[in-house]
Amino acid sequence: MSVSNDTTPRPKVRLEIKQGTAIGPGKARLLEAMARTGSISAAARELDMSYRRAWLLASSLNQAFKSPLIEASKGGSGGGGALLTPLGYEVLRRYRRMEYRALRAIESDMRAFNALLREGDDDPSALDVAADVADEPGSDGLVRAMDQPLRAATVSAKRGRPRKGAAFPKV
Secondary structure (H helix, E strand, O other): OOOOOOOOOOOOOOEEEEOOEEEOHHHHHHHHHHHHHOOHHHHHHHOOOOHHHHHHHHHHHHHHOOOOOEEEEOOOOOOOEEEEOHHHHHHHHHHHHHHHHHHHHOHHHHHHHHHOOOOOOOOOOHHHHHHHHHOOOOOHHHHHHHHOOOOOOOEOOOOOOEOOOOOOOOO
């Protein structure tokens, strides 16, 4: 069942990774968009945010971890780009796995909570929300898929950018 009612509560997992810095659904979507597009500006456009906002979010993530999650190259005649590092893929994989497991853990409570709402006829489960977030059906197979290591997107030999059509591996 997909969530179609915008007034239905949707749980979100936000992790405070250090004082003043957190990772949540927005930064996870930004990392996924950068992995897909190979560019901060293209990821920002895809998410309908300013380049400056995307750059600041990426920079805050890079500063929070032991090594960068995103490696950016400056523009020029060949154009710039941004690629997720292996640590970037690992952080994203772990965040999505924790998010899925947290939503799965509160599924029955979400059903009961939604039943208390005046306009809560849709009764989406937390797993439905998790499936929407992960773009995968809510099943144990999703968790098993998340346990598999992520592979970096296929990279073009010309500019070190993801090849057109190289997709971020679904988790």
